Amino acid sequence: MSPVISIKDLSKVYSSGFKALDRVSLDVAKGEIFALLGPNGAGKTTLISIVCGTVSKTSGTVLVGGDDNVSAWRRARTRIGLVPQEISLDIFSTVANCVRFSRGLFGKPVDAGFLEGLLKDLSLWDKRAARVVELSGGMKRRVMIAKALSHEPEILFLDEPTAGVDVNLRRDMWALVRRLRDRGVTIVLTTHYLEEAEEMADRVGVVDKGRLLLVEDKASLMRRLGKRRLTVTLAEPLPALPAALDGAPAPRLDDGGRKLALEFDAGEGGGAMAALLGRLDRAGIAYVDLETGNSSLEDIFVGLVGEGTR
Amino acid sequence: MNLAANPLGIWAIYRNEMLRSLRTLFQSLVAPVITTSLYFVVFGGAIGSRVSKIGGVGYGEFIVPGLVMLTILTQSVSNGSIGIYFPKFTGSIYELLSAPMSAAEAVTAYVGAAATKSVVIGLVIMATSTLFVDLRIAHPFWMAAFLVLTSVAFSLFGFLVGVWARNFEQLNVVPTLLLTPLTFLGGTFYSIDMLPPFWRAVSLFNPVVYLISGFRWSFFGIGDVPVAASLGFALAFIAVCLGTLAWMFKTGYRLKP
Numbered sequence: 268m269s270p271v272i273s274i275k276d277l278s279k280v281y282s283s284g285f286k287a288l289d290r291v292s293l294d295v296a297k298g299e300i301f302a303l304l305g306p307n308g309a310g311k312t313t314l315i316s317i318v319c320g321t322v323s324k325t326s327g328t329v330l331v332g333g334d335d336n337v338s339a340w341r342r343a344r345t346r347i348g349l350v351p352q353e354i355s356l357d358i359f360s361t362v363a364n365c366v367r368f369s370r371g372l373f374g375k376p377v378d379a380g381f382l383e384g385l386l387k388d389l390s391l392w393d394k395r396a397a398r399v400v401e402l403s404g405g406m407k408r409r410v411m412i413a414k415a416l417s418h419e420p421e422i423l424f425l426d427e428p429t430a431g432v433d434v435n436l437r438r439d440m441w442a443l444v445r446r447l448r449d450r451g452v453t454i455v456l457t458t459h460y461l462e463e464a465e466e467m468a469d470r471v472g473v474v475d476k477g478r479l480l481l482v483e484d485k486a487s488l489m490r491r492l493g494k495r496r497l498t499v500t501l502a503e504p505l506p507a508l509p510a511a512l513d514g515a516p517a518p519r520l521d522d523g524g525r526k527l528a529l530e531f532d533a534g535e536g537g538g539a540m541a542a543l544l545g546r547l548d549r550a551g552i553a554y555v556d557l558e559t560g561n562s563s564l565e566d567i568f569v570g571l572v573g574e575g576t577r
Numbered sequence: 578m579n580l581a582a583n584p585l586g587i588w589a590i591y592r593n594e595m596l597r598s599l600r601t602l603f604q605s606l607v608a609p610v611i612t613t614s615l616y617f618v619v620f621g622g623a624i625g626s627r628v629s630k631i632g633g634v635g636y637g638e639f640i641v642p643g644l645v646m647l648t649i650l651t652q653s654v655s656n657g658s659i660g661i662y663f664p665k666f667t668g669s670i671y672e673l674l675s676a677p678m679s680a681a682e683a684v685t686a687y688v689g690a691a692a693t694k695s696v697v698i699g700l701v702i703m704a705t706s707t708l709f710v711d712l713r714i715a716h717p718f719w720m721a722a723f724l725v726l727t728s729v730a731f732s733l734f735g736f737l738v739g740v741w742a743r744n745f746e747q748l749n750v751v752p753t754l755l756l757t758p759l760t761f762l763g764g765t766f767y768s769i770d771m772l773p774p775f776w777r778a779v780s781l782f783n784p785v786v787y788l789i790s791g792f793r794w795s796f797f798g799i800g801d802v803p804v805a806a807s808l809g810f811a812l813a814f815i816a817v818c819l820g821t822l823a824w825m826f827k828t829g830y831r832l833k834p
Contacts, residue, residue: 371589
């Protein structure tokens with residue numbers, strides 16, 4: 268399938284001389300949820316701002332639905348809805364007027380039925396006549412999303428959608444993202460809440476210092492770079508790792524000697540675990556609990572960014 | 578959808594701006610009316626009764642076009658600038674920048690709304706003035722033309738100031754330091770013929786002289802400068818503002834990093 272967003276060699280140097288993006292190339296497929304992951308200042312917001320047209324590029328090309336976002340900007344922009352990081356609304360306007368304004372701005376005629384559905388979808392219907400200034404922070408964020416969806420975009424950009432958002436709203440927001448995806452909307456989000464990218468995204472792109480370090484299917488990324496971890500809680504703390512436990516793969520002491528942690532490749536099966544437990548038995552070291560788990564995207568990410576800075 | 582132009586977008590901004598004005602109806606309409614009434618009481622009544630007729634026109638009547646111009650110049654710049662500065666200030670400008678709206682469409686909408694408001698205020702002030710003086714309008718068409726042209730020209734200028742301003746102080750600097758002196762020295766309350774020759778010559782460099790003179794001519798058939806010069810100046814001013822704006826949008830000046 269041809270990509271709905273196609274970015275080629277995109278660079279951005281701000282007038283201050285700061286290079287925010289360095290030859291980034293990226294394709295986003297129609298209907299997927301794509302997460303851009305990176306630390307603050309990595310260039311995630313610059314990247315989506317250029318695609319959406321709020322920041323001008325220095326070089327490279329951006330195609331949205333096959334249309335160049337500079338030469339065919341009108342068609343390209345009609346396809347996109349943007350929810351920026353910061354809440355910025357005309358606070359004296361009513362909720363319904365705010366959303367109606369956005370729809371009009373994108374050239375769509377008033378559609379009372381659609382507006383009602385959208386506001387109900389975002390639990391804003393009861394607040395439609397309220398002025399934005401009267402709303403809570405969470406409600407304001409819902410208004411931002413309603414504005415972005417008001418013109419029925421094919422692609423939705425969410426810039427740090429859950430920064431400063433409570434658990435309920437976060438859950439609602441993810442449910443909405445899934446519903447949108449089911450309707451065929453492509454979603455690009457930026458986050459440094461890594462567990463969310465892990466939970467939500469189909470594919471993940473890791474950005475740091477203006478460069479796209481890798482783009483991979485989330486599952487294969489986890490398979491390729493994912494580690495499993497065994498944590499053994501000891502009956503008695505150990506002051507240092509006994510010689511009996513040395514040898515590959517070596518565990519390390521954690522939690523002031525109360526725990527042993529062993530990391531091993533996910534593809535390796537249980538061999539490493541069995542070996543460690545056998546060595547513990549032979550050394551006569553008693554343990555009270557065992558815990559296994561997958562390493563999180565965060566572990567992977569920290570490793571990648573570390574490599575990038577080296 | 579392939580939009581060749583976005584008329585619904587223009588309407589959305591225009592409507593939104595007019596709604597904003599309605600929310601501040603008192604500030605928008607009542608304040609200029611009160612201010613103008615005060616001018617009439619002080620200059621028209623108290624002082625005007627001691628001033629002889631100017632070109633056969635009573636002083637109270639004479640200052641009506643000047644007062645209308647004074648108010649619409651101020652209001653146009655203020656409305657034109659806040660309309661674009663406010664979204665810049667709150668950050669909600671992202672929406673305009675990401676929308677399928679051309680610069681020309683955005684300017685049409687914002688400036689159209691600001692100018693509409695100015696024209697309405699101008700008409701309200703003229704209506705108010707009939708309570709104080711017996712108003713004649715010799716050339717109603719040209720009166721309307723100057724009213725609309727001036728409103729558009731200075732709303733455009735205001736828009737420019739709104740794009741340029743980085744903070745509220747800069748937003749206020751132009752009206753206070755530039756516009757107020759130019760308007761007061763532009764013949765609002767006097768004919769420049771009443772000035773000594775040197776100051777009369779200096780006044781001819783003041784753009785506002787041309788606007789007030791043209792507007793006054795449409796009322797009384799007399800003006801400080803030929804009416805064609807007034808018209809030409811208003812059009813030239815619009816052209817300069819449009820040119821500057823075109824450059825600003827082309828370079829993304831202070832709007833788009």
